[in-house]
Amino acid sequence: MKNRIVWIGLVLFFGTILRMEAQGYWGRIEQREPTLGIAEVYQKYETPDFKLKLVKASQTVAALSPSSGRATNFDFTPGDRLELRDKDSLYHLGDINLRIKDTNGNWMDFSTATTRAEVTPLEVGGNVLAAADLANTLPKDIPVSIKRYYELDNNQLVMRFEIKNTQTTPVEIGALGIPMIFNNILEGKSLTETHAQNVFFDPYIGKDAGYLEVKRLSGRGPALLVLPKENMSFEAYRPLLDDPTPRSIVFEGFHEWMVHSKAYAENEWKGVEQWNTPTSLTLQPNETKNFALKFVLTEGIKNVQETLIKEEHPVAVGVPGYVLPIGDKAQLFLSYSKEVESIQVEPQGALEFKLVGNTASNYKEYYVEGKKWGRARAVITYSNGLKQSINYKVIEARQEVIANLGEFLFNEQWFDDKNDPFNRTYSVISYDYGNKRQVTQDGRVWIAGLSDEGGAGSWLTAIMKQYLQPKKSEIEKFEMFIDSTLWGGLQYSTGDEKYGVKKSMFYYEPDKMPKGTYSDTLNYNTWAAWDNKHANDTGRSFNYPHVAAAYWVMYRLARYRKGLVENHDWKWYLERAYHTSMAMVDLAPYYAQFGNMEGSVFLEILKDLKREELTEMADKLEGTMKQRANQWKALDYPFGSEMPWDSTGQEEVYTWCSYFGFEHKAQVTLNAILAYMPTMPHWAYNGNARRYWDFLYGGKAGETSRVERQIHHYGSGMNAIPVLEAYRKNPDFHLLKVGYGGALGAISNITQDGFMPAAFHSYPSTLRIDHLSGDNGPGFYGYAMNEAAYIIQEEDLGWLAFGGNLTQNGDIVEVDITTAAKSRIYIAPKKMWLTLDAGTFDKVSYNTKTNKVEITLGGKDDYTPNAFLRVEAENVSLPYEKVRGAYQIELPKKGLTITL
Structure with missing residues (x-):
């Protein structure tokens, strides 16, 4: 109870301060004069797919719902806040933004949202549902006229803008955007309400082939596709930062679909390589051009591709x-x-x-x-x-990416200052890539304090690197970290083998530290500058999986390799992993009720306890985790966190619900993941699980510390764990595309020299990696746990390999494995899951006629005399001794081929 009170006093750690600020902004918006005209009559229309409601005065969209029999009570737009958002400068679906060059060569901004006025209705007929001249809501000096039409084309809803040059000289339009205003405002809602009422949307910024996906948070029901109809190339995706709707942990913000963006590329985005080449449009005198979008429903998230094909879309x-x-x-x-x-x-x-x-x-x-x-x-x-x-x-090739990562972590980020007053020697510490220096101080003390996601990220990445690609010299340094910094420092015994984990080793107490300890250029005047007492608090459950994962990897290296780990034996590490897992529930009970990032590691620990026949520990851990899972089973959406909505708990919730046979709840969790984790032809968004506030808490301080969609932040790698596990249970190509996109996305931001940032910035003014290592660890954990080669036969596309190079010769499909660890293979037609606790796969072949599988193992090395092979498949038996459930195979120098 004491810990809970402390945390509530700290405004639920990260998020509540932003929520309080947001509520203040909402209050100020509410006090502004209504200008949208919602007190007047609405206009209502029904198409085969939609129920459309327009504000009569503005003819902007007041509601857009699926038609009869298709979740008609659901509104894709924020219509539930219309009375609050009926003010000048708040965007609505149906608005348009332009930037036009004046006679002096300057770009001038025009928007129908800036100053609201009643638009002039136009006569309608035929397929036109509603139409208006927008002149009243635009400045008088705009050199073009704009008319907007809502119409049907082959019974599909279309929104069309007609733009005409009214001048006697050519007019250059350097920016043209249509705000995409859908209901992603989560403020004031419970998890159940958000999953029932709200949406997330993802852009494929693919020029004429681009589109926008709009999906309910539950992942259920029809999804909305916004498609280009006429002259609507999806060139850029601009955040609408001028909309006063407060961006916070409960609102990522609105964006607009940009057809032309040259005027921004020359100014706000100058010097930044955009996703597409920025363009402009020149209208000749009296020339008219139409820009149209159409709205299409899919049966569900997995039906997007077939719907696009049906719509004759690339x-x-x-x-x-x-x-x-x-x-x-x-x-x-x-x-x-x-x-x-x-x-x-x-x-x-x-x-x-x-x-x-x-x-x-x-x-x-x-x-x-x-x-x-x-x-x-x-x-x-x-x-x-x-x-x-x-x-x-x-x-680079995956093995090289991971090797470079290890070099950077254990050299550039290796902290060994013997005079450090915070006892962080030795450790892998946070790093500022922009300034090429270690981060030994930060106003958010956890960043320099080796704990919480933003501070533990780098050393967690460092140990998960060893899980994939162990290196003796790096492990020796990590042993120093364990014995000098982790055990007895970051983690300590609170008695009765309860191993608490601190929030931070670094803290701010200038009165108790020598003068000059703290930089006078950093801002320590915030709630994030914890003093020693708060830094030592053990009540945040999210810190425990990082430590448990470190012990678990060291256990695996000590148990299945020879001579790599020397400071403690395997049992010491496995027992520490167990006690850390149990301590999380004992010492951090409030947050332990939620799913944790990396919480799937607790299941790996349980499996190894059972394999080692440490029955008492296994039974206690399993019982404790089942109590947590029983609680999740009883909730509608059991993956909350310290935030009102989050995408971190789903990984652990799915893991344990699946393990205990709570299949319905596991499916609910998977559906929610698929709602915020799309697959589309763009590396930044393919498999990118939604995260948008952690540049504030785990990113570089300064101008890029903001609420912003993060590209392959840690959600991508972590959420790929349940998605790929679900694929292996029931192969579904959509799951494989999503999950593998997230897995590879987790390492996509690593630089050539091996630095791994927190994430990549999606704002078109930036489009680069963040310069702080920050909270990269959970994402790399996800990559390490996901890394595998998948061999599948897809009905439309034939034989495919994810994680290897495939060749086919008659009935033989052969794959050379290209993953970093080369330790896991899934053969979909046989539902065969092959994993190595030690050793490597060089290649695998599959005879499609006889179903025979052959694997070629790599040769032994100084630390790996034996391979330990696990086979999950029906009717497979090998002539090797089983050790802890794995076949122990003595390796020759040049490898070995085995028939399964």
């Missing part, structure tokens, strides 16, 4: 996705009714495409290879002139 499927490790022979499949005329690569030579031919279902197949590290773009031009852009990220 579809791209990348294997293994759009993060391309050099050396991987990836594939791209294109489905469109028109022929591919050309593929242009930017920068030149960064990607190589080779046409293979057409699949049985008429996808056009290409081999794709990444040739130059960094961002790359392929612009596909079809015979009808339509252009589709696909953004890739080329990285």
